[in-house]
Amino acid sequence: MADLRMGLGYDRHRLEEGIKLMVGGVEVPYDRGLAGHSDGDLLCHVIMDALLGAANLGEVGTLFPNTDPAYKDVNSLSLLEEIGEKLKRVRCKVLNIDCVIVAQQPKLSTYYSQMKRNVAGALGILPQQVGIKAKTGEELGWVGAGHGMEAMCTALLEIGE
Ligand code: CDP
């Protein structure tokens, strides 16, 4: 019997002017970007938390503290790559991850394949093992009003012998 572990990640970030919009390592053209100590890439953040949760290795916020100047404006895709390395060291194999991004705007589906390639590349898996979906906020609440975005991710890992 395979030793399987699942994990869950959740994140939200504000949208602010004067910041590049980074989602899944893709710079998406838009008039605002996701604010944060890092590059605000919430897709990378939820994937990291789902993987860390599944492997019982903690969470993004404690591994890469937002009080540490080393992580100011850091490329979140490079942090995801670090998590990928960490998982390999403890013989955790990523079977699949699946994400939902809730964003009123902009349209993200155009960038799914690029995001999947980036995430898969960082983790050393195939793009077919990465699910990415987007929902609008149906103009409801703070996401619907365009104040920010939120995302969720599940991950399934196999622990090696
Ligand atoms: O139809 P439903 O309410 O399920 O979904 P929606 O929130 O109206 O979004 C419809 C479709 O738009 C999604 O399935 C995505 O393919 C796309 N979408 C997108 O590309 N970018 C977004 N920021 C939101 C939705």
Ligand code: ZN
């Ligand atoms: Zn985040």
